[in-house]
Amino acid sequence: MKKVLLIPAFLFALALMMVSFGDTSYAAAKEGSFKTKILDIQVEIPYEKSSVNLERESTSDSETIKVYDKETGKLLKESTVEKANKKAMSLQGDVTTQGTSLYTVSESRVDNGLTSTLNAVLELYDSGSFRQINAVDNMYWTTSSGNHDLVNKQASDVATDGSYPTTEVQISGAATIEVEIDQGASAGFEAAGFSVSASTSTTYTARKNIEEGFTYSTYNRD
Template sequence: MKDNNYFTREIAPAATDIKTIYQDYNDGFAIARLYAVLSVYSSGSFGQINSVLDTYWANVGDGVYTIEDAHANSVSGTGKFPTNKISVSGTAVIDVAFDQTGGFDLAGIGYSLTTSNHFRKAIQKGYTYTYGN
């Protein structure tokens, strides 16, 4: 089930779910999405994040580019799990071959042309997410 920037899948009749959250990096040419996959528990108005199962970048745009040198991490906002708040952060490099730019002026939005005729741009993204009370 999709609800804005979150996907939820129930994994047990109890109140334990897998929740996938994300935010996008969008520079007008490339769209890279920073995901975090969480194990969450809820009962009534109570909710908590039990653990982070995965954190990763994905290419979700229409352009012909790759995401390289991707690093992503999620940490508890309280220093331990379970928690009700996490911080998600990541860095990566967007790489596009010169002949795949479609005439788009990549240098004008921060890309650098390498000696191998690729445009590259270092990106970063970070956000916090709160679940429950």
């Protein structure tokens, strides 16, 4: 199991409580959450089922669910599961473990048109009706839909059963968005929660601290 950054347990627990999806806090939304299946993995949707619409996009080895607010049509959350073409390797690294595959799971958010994604690579064991998550092999942030950078990137994982292997894992991460803008765009970025400061006489830098967190499991525990 790899960790991008080790943080004290009490700080990690606090971070999980404060992670936000759109305008709804993770802790508050979790009370009305529900689970849905993406490929071979259950993902927790932290909203009341009656308040959102789900849109699915699928290929042979990946599936994405977009969660929209039913009243406003706003995109609240985007979850993707992609199965790797190769099997996971054993701890010795010289043979393929039968029934074990790698899955990349990711959650994306959009801030003023800038997309930031927290990714995790799960090692999943599958034998008949039995499934478990053996380990989280990697966690990392990526960007798209914009010319922004992510700095101060952090990510951590917790097996909700207490240790690996587990049937449920929570991934949490934080980062800071940085993007260079001109003065005319500063008002829009400030309205979206960014702080804006002058870089030169003609350019400005917009920054925003973001957090993301999600739960994936091999079974629907609800």
